[in-house]
Amino acid sequence: MFPLHEPLSALLREELGAYDELTAALLSRRGVVTREAAETFLNPSYAKHLHDPFLMTDMPLAAKRLATAILSGEKIAVWSDYDCDGIPGAVVMHDFLKKAGADFENYIPHRHNEGYGMNEDGVEKLAERGVKLIVTVDSGITDSAPVARASELGMDVIVTDHHLPASSEVEGPILPKAFAVLDPNARADETYPFHGLCGSGVAWKLVCATLACEPQLRQKVPEGWEKWLLDMVGLATIADMVPLVDENRVLATFGLMVMRKSxxxxxxxxxxxxxxxxxxxxxxxxxxxxxxxxxxxSRIGDARxxxxxxxxxxxxxxxxxxxxxxxxxxxxxxxAGAITRAVHTRIKERGTVRSVIALGDPAWRPALLGLVAGNIADEYERPVFLWGREGNLSLKGSVRNGGTTHILELMQATEGTFVEFGGHRAAGGFTVRDTEVFYLEDRLVEAHDHLTKGKPLEDDLSMHADAVVTPEEIDGTLLKKVEKLAPFGIENPKPVFLLREVAVREVSRFGKGEEHLKLKISAEEGRRSIDAVTFFAKGPVARTAGALEGGSRVNMLAHVERDTFSRGNPVRLRLLDIRLV
Incomplete structure (x- = not known):
């Protein structure tokens, strides 16, 4: 076994000398390059590695206001988003306020009837019900008008969010005029040291700060009780695909611990x-x-x-x-399956597959298109934009990246085409006008081809691998080294291993429709074999699978994972790519 890419410098070898060569290489590729950083990364500590919530701008103000509302019996409303960040965050606030004896209610807008964020109709209903304080979760940072309406009606608003605010070229970021705004991404001069928290994470920080600023609350909320809320914070941190580094690594690690015994x-x-x-x-x-x-x-029924x-x-x-x-x-x-089949049909009818796929249908439900776009992008290895219509509203869609182009940069290059858009390297969302949708693919293809002109194709498997291994080296020891880096996610991907010129001993398919693939591989005849599997084989694996047979020689990329169904070797490979030699 040996790591790929440039060998560690003498300085790095000295800093990370306590670790084996593979672990040191994997740490350095994740930007962990000091002894202290490695210890923090590999051994996240609840006591040592969480940041002081009061470092966040407006936190002292927000915590004191929430504590006052709880103790004085003011009616509080928690307004949350309806996704897998907003719902857990709503639960965090619900459990805390209930434990603290507060007078409160949860308001979760209906995805299809109300849409994302605060709205003035909902704000007015809360005022009619006697609410004096609104706390948002995973929303609110762009809701200046509803926040202003709440103020007119005599309600304070504490915004807890992690999204970017609206902005103008002249004024810069435009924050809602709330009582307090807790958002590590809202201000250029934000004092909180980590900007990657999800919405539920910010809400939990408010809970911790509120308990810290008002000792009287500990009469009902025992010391340390807030740790039990980490099942929801961990769920949201992992599900919302925020970077699993720094403080999020602690929240995800301890969140999983709490989930396992919740x-x-x-x-x-x-x-x-x-x-x-x-x-x-x-x-x-x-x-x-x-x-x-x-x-x-929320996508099919009611988030509540x-x-x-x-x-x-x-x-x-x-x-x-x-x-x-x-x-x-x-x-x-x-x-989603029906939409996927429709997309496949239309691609086949067109006969050619362009560098960007952009398709849509007013009958497609936008809330489902991210999943479908991801599957199509994986299969065709290029960006996929899919759009649909929600009721009588604008055409909305999702984009997923199956290639190497930065999705946000691609959308920025065709900015005039979209009403609004957002995202990052791998995924995004957009709204497009009815009149523009017919030209969407042409403009995206033109922008994509311009952005990628002159860039080399990444066809060499070694470019995507962290290390080269042989089948004999895939064992419990290697698995333990890999699992020490978990939990995996954005900015901490699972290590990818390259196996060169291995022999395929058996090829089999399983599943109701035989859509999954299983290989038995080994280095040489008579040597120990290991299982390599892929579920819903697609993309490069699907293209090679039909040509595989016993005796084939292949190069492959794979993750190493625990095989919970095996009675023998507890380790198997999860196939990512495979090429015939």
Whole structure:
């Protein structure tokens, strides 16, 4: 086994000398280049590695105002988003306010009827119900008009968010005129040392600060009780795809710990329905199993079902709500499957696949298009833009990246085409006018080809790998080294291993429609073999799979993972790419 890329410098070898060569190389590739940083990364500590919440701008003001509202019996409303960041954040605030004995209610706007963020109709309803303080979760930073309306009606607003504010070339960032604005990404001079928190993370920081600033609250909220809220914070941190570095690494790590032993009956029922062992929940279980079911509630039905599932203490209600989310998720997958088939049909009808795929249909539900775009992008290895219509509103869509082009840069290069857009390297969302949609693909293809002109194609598998291994080296020792870097996610990807010229001993398919692929590979005849699997084979794996047979020689890229179903070797490979030699 040996790491790829440039060898570590003498200085780095000295700094990371306590670790084996592979671990040191993986750490350095993640920007962890000092002894202290390595210790922090590999051993995240709740006591040592969380930042002081009072470092966040406006936090002293917000915490004192919330504590005053709780103790004086003012009516509080928690206004949250309806996704897998907003819902857990709403649960965090609900559990805290309930424990503290506050007079409060949760307001979760309906995705299809009200849309994202605060709205003036909802604000006016809260005023009619006697609310004096609104606390937003994962929203509010761009809601200047609803915040102003709340102020007119005699309500204070504490914004907790992590999104970027609106801005103008003249004035710069435009913040809502709220009582307090807690958002580590809202100000150029923000004093909080980490900018990657999700919305639920910011809300939890407010809880911690409120407890710290008002000792009287500890009469009802015992010291350390707030740690039990980390199941929801961890869920949101992993699901919302924020960078899993710095403070988020602590929140995700301890969030998973709490999830595994959480007494939350709704979480238990959801895990049972998914046939996932709660005691061994991983970030993959959260990202690929839990989060889609929580998101399905708002995309197919009502987000409040997910909120009620995580806040109920009634076993029968939890059972019914878990089944409801499971049903919504099945409906989501069925609808997404129908859209996927329609996209495939239209691509085949066109005969050629351009450098960017941009397709849509007013009948497609925008909330489902991210999932479909991701699958199509993986299959065709290029950016995919899909759009649909929500009711009588604008055409909205999602984009996912199956290539190497930076998605946000691509959209910025065609800025005049979109009403609004946002995103990062791998994904984004957009709104487009009816009159522009017919030219969307042409403009994106032109911009893409201009951005990529002269750039080399990344066809060499070694360019994507962290290290080269042989089948004999894939064992429990290697797995432990890999798992020490978990939890994995944005800015801390799973290590990728390259296996060169390995022999395929067996090829088999499994699953209801034989859509999954399993290989047995080894270095030479008679040597120990290891399993390599891929689920829903697509992209480069799917293209090579048809030509594979016993005796084939291949180069492959793969993750190393624990095989919970094997009675023998507990380690297997998860195929990412495969090429015949």
């Amino acid at each position: 007494p939350r009956i709704g979480l238990q029922k959801l895990c049972r329905g998914m046939r996932v062992d709660q005691r061994t929940l991983s970030e993959d279980d959260v990202g690929f199993m839990l989060a889609p079911r929580v998101n399905a509630a 079902d997910a909120f009620r599932l995580f806040t109920t203490t009634d076993e029968n209600e939890a059972d019914e709500l878990a089944k409801k989310l499971e049903k919504a998720n099945r409906t989501r997958k069925a609808e």
